[in-house]
Amino acid sequence: MQTLGYAAKTSGSALEPMAFDRRDLRPEDVAIEILYCGVCHSDLHTVRNDWGFSTYPVVPGHEIIGRVTEVGSAVTDFLVGxxxxxxxxxxxxQHCDQCHGGEEQYCRxxxxxxxxxxxxxxxxxxxGGYSKHVVVRQEFVLNIPDGLDLSRAAPLLCAGITTYSPLRTFGVGPGSRVGVVGMGGLGHMAIKLAVALGAHVTVISRSPSKQGDAEDLGAHAFLVSADEGAMEEAANGFDVIIDTVPVKHDINPYMPLLDIDGTLCLVGQVGPLDEPMTVPMIMGRRRVAGSLIGGITETQEMLDFCGRMDILPECEMIRMDEINEAFERMEKSDVRYRFVIDMASLSA
Known part of the structure; x- marks a missing residue:
């Protein structure tokens, strides 16, 4: 099947239209017409080869919402439409312990x-999903709950599950005290999901100017990390801190905020951090952890939860031909809080 997408040909090039072929369906495959695709910071990193393992041409996009157009002979869970x-x-x-345990993201x-x-x-x-069509093995296709706005659901497939998974892993529920560092695409989803899970949620930010936005997203409190007195008062006040900052940064100011056995979980930065100080960890049995996305079962759980609780990302819709400008804006944090591409604009 020939399709059309937007691709980067080299690490220094802009994204531009490219025709290419999707594979013929295997028995277990599902063919999907892509309706919407979210724009993730990882897309930008991959296009620029910031992590050193990009292969060109690259068609990014891993937050995909679409409609089934064809199914393979062995597909049992999905129907056309x-x-x-x-x-x-x-x-x-599909055969290692992690795959059998529903943790395919950690496949051996x-x-x-x-x-x-x-x-x-x-x-x-x-x-990826900056294209009109995709063909995917049925085990990795997810049901979108009825009533969930398709035009806003795409970022749940990365930003949503990236923050939902550690909240579930570290037992966040009613009465939990959760801090969120960073209020971008990941951070705003962490706030919404933690609130919906019943936690008391505090946004931790260098800038007091973001307090109103944090409250609009449902946060119960706001902590200015540059205010030494406020930080001292907040010591031992959190069970879990979700750190969504996507660049090298200093986690040391946040560690004393955790209570004994508390966890700071990194979901933003892929790469080095400033040198950590072990004293707060040792003195409070505090942990620094990392988390990738979630397995397919957990991702479906997250989508169903968002369907029940009416949780959706805050999105700005763009045309496919606006993607290079969107990348530039994303580098400047000039988006509230996630771009979504309307794929109808690609054929136009």
Whole structure:
């Protein structure tokens, strides 16, 4: 099947239209017409080869909402016309302990990412959701709950599950005290999800000017990290802190905020941090952890939860041909809080 997408040909090039072929359906495959695709900071990093492992041409996009157009002969869970989602992975080995445990993102043989990974059968490099169509193994296709706004649901497939998974892993529920560092695409979802799970949520920010936005998103409190007195008063006040900052930064100011056995979980920065001080960890049995996305079962759980609680990202809709400008704005944090591409604009 020939389709059209937007691709970066080199690390220094802008995204531009590119026609390419999607594979013929295997028995377990689902063909999807893409309706909307979220724009993630990881897309920008991959296009720029910031992490050093990009393969060109790269068609980004791993927050996909679409409509099923065809199913393979062995597909049992989806019908033509179903509204579905695809997140950050499209395959895994399916036989290791992590895959059997519903943690495909930690597949022992490595998950197949939605873009930039070799296909497990052909070796062809996968291409993502900045395109009109995608073909995905049925085990990695997700049901979109009825009533969830399709035009705003796409970022749930990465920003949503990236923050939901550690909240669930570390037992956040009614009475939990959660801090959120950073209030971008990930951070604003962490706030909404933690509030819906019953936690008392505090946004931790350097800038007092963001307090109104934090309250609009549902946060119960706001802590200015540059205010030494306020930080001292907040010591031992959190069970979990979700750190969404996507660049190298200093986590030391946040560690004393955790109560004994508290956890600071990194979900933003992929790479180095400033040198950590171990004293707060040792003296309070505090932990620094990391988390990737979630498995397929947990991602479906998150989507169903958002459907029940009417949780959706705050989105700005763009045309496909506005993607390079959107990347520039995203670098300046000039988006509230996630771009979503209307794929109808690609054919136009």
């Amino acid at each position: 179903d509204h579905v989602g695809v997140g950050c992975m499209v395959d895994s080995c 043989e490595g998950m197949t990412q939605t873009y930039g990974s070799p296909d497990r059968v052909t070796g062809d490099i996968t291409k």
